Amino acid sequence: MKHRYLPLTKQDEAAMLNAVGADSIERLFADIPASVRFQGVLPMSSAHDEPSLLKHMRDLSGRNADADRFASFLGAGIYDHHIPVVIQHVISRSEFYTAYTPYQPEISQGELQAIFEFQSYICELTGLPVANASMYDGATALAEAAALASGASRRKRIVVSRTVHPEAREILRTSARGLGLEVTEVGFLDGVTDLEALEAAIDESTAAVLVQTPNFFGCLENVRAIEPLIHSRGGLLVVSVNPLSLGLLEAPGKLGADVVVGDAQPLGIPMSLGGPTCGFFAVTEALMRKIPGRIVGQTADRDGKRGFVLTLQAREQHIRREKATSNICSNQALLALCASVYMSVMGKQGMQEVARLNLNKAHYAAGRFPAGTKVFGAPFFNEFVLKLPEGATVKELNARLLGAGYIGGYDLGAAYPELAGHVLVAVTERRTKEEIDGFVREWEAWL
Numbered sequence: 001m002k003h004r005y006l007p008l009t010k011q012d013e014a015a016m017l018n019a020v021g022a023d024s025i026e027r028l029f030a031d032i033p034a035s036v037r038f039q040g041v042l043p044m045s046s047a048h049d050e051p052s053l054l055k056h057m058r059d060l061s062g063r064n065a066d067a068d069r070f071a072s073f074l075g076a077g078i079y080d081h082h083i084p085v086v087i088q089h090v091i092s093r094s095e096f097y098t099a100y101t102p103y104q105p106e107i108s109q110g111e112l113q114a115i116f117e118f119q120s121y122i123c124e125l126t127g128l129p130v131a132n133a134s135m136y137d138g139a140t141a142l143a144e145a146a147a148l149a150s151g152a153s154r155r156k157r158i159v160v161s162r163t164v165h166p167e168a169r170e171i172l173r174t175s176a177r178g179l180g181l182e183v184t185e186v187g188f189l190d191g192v193t194d195l196e197a198l199e200a201a202i203d204e205s206t207a208a209v210l211v212q213t214p215n216f217f218g219c220l221e222n223v224r225a226i227e228p229l230i231h232s233r234g235g236l237l238v239v240s241v242n243p244l245s246l247g248l249l250e251a252p253g254k255l256g257a258d259v260v261v262g263d264a265q266p267l268g269i270p271m272s273l274g275g276p277t278c279g280f281f282a283v284t285e286a287l288m289r290k291i292p293g294r295i296v297g298q299t300a301d302r303d304g305k306r307g308f309v310l311t312l313q314a315r316e317q318h319i320r321r322e323k324a325t326s327n328i329c330s331n332q333a334l335l336a337l338c339a340s341v342y343m344s345v346m347g348k349q350g351m352q353e354v355a356r357l358n359l360n361k362a363h364y365a366a367g368r369f370p371a372g373t374k375v376f377g378a379p380f381f382n383e384f385v386l387k388l389p390e391g392a393t394v395k396e397l398n399a400r401l402l403g404a405g406y407i408g409g410y411d412l413g414a415a416y417p418e419l420a421g422h423v424l425v426a427v428t429e430r431r432t433k434e435e436i437d438g439f440v441r442e443w444e445a446w447l
Helices: 010-020 050-061 085-091 109-126 138-153 166-179 195-201 223-231 243-247 285-290 333-368 394-403 433-446
Strands: 157-161 182-186 206-213 236-241 259-263 279-283 294-300 306-313 383-387 422-426
Touching (some): 109 294, 138 157, 138 166, 138 236, 138 285, 166 182, 195 223
Parallel strands (some): 157 206
Antiparallel strands (some): 259 279
């Protein structure tokens, strides 16, 4: 089947070669030594016609074990939550999904208002007065929080708990290397940060303590106990949080956090096999001018009509590089809109109900496993850690579960060598009692 439109015809190729003064495609690569060029034919199929290509791509996508066909008990940062159908309707409007950076407020009022609403929701959730227009993701936001703390305190040492997401800690170390920061990690006891070790790690050179709650193991950190440890030494407290848990838990800003960050993926953003997601970033008023990215503010025009503008743009694209707070050059406006629509649709009561469902279903699931399987005794939200029998591997278990229609948990041995043979299980509001019971039955049958 041939179409009149082709992305590159022989005539196009000849015109391009003529324009650059080359007589062949091979001539374009003459400056590359033959010894470093690939010799032979790449291991790929011949060209497909359109129907064949579509079928091929559908076959490839069908190999993915997605949460539409499998009951997912995998969390570790990306979660299978219900997404109200209205979200897709709103974000599919061309005003939003084609919108670019709102440099010209006179033609960007809808986009600016959407971002302003997102900021307002994040302030309500976190208990802090200022939030930015969003970040790339939660891990990036945490690294940016460390940079902010260093700049605000003029100190170079960051103390981070090992209960923080391992990938976020990797990004933190990468960012710290470029900024000349020293990163010290503190261990854990019974699934939460070891407070004695944390206190011993903090000194007058510490810019900030970074913790996550619920942490990577799903356990709730004692933020109220951590706060005086760092504030007594003049540093900042940075808390990374699951925003959905704040439907039940006290806002970190009310517990003394100076910076609250996190990933908005649980708020109506699809898993999309791992991303993209949307980070949020909130601070105290004292830190407002050091916040990365941008802030949308509300104002009034000369006729008194409400309007929205970019009131803070502290990135290197807008101001002198040495004065920039960050080199993050964009925000996740479309995914932030997903989160805004989610919070608007759910409302206060809905957020509380969903958070309670996550809590109750996770605790029901944890109670169904054999005694001694669950590892940590600390309070948890919607994830918990289970230990396999000696000699059993998480890979073998997950293969068995997948065959039965379940996506198993995260192998903790991949990031924590001391927890080899341990699996992190997530239970969200999407999991039914039948799915949870079936998951446990398959687990026990495999053992």
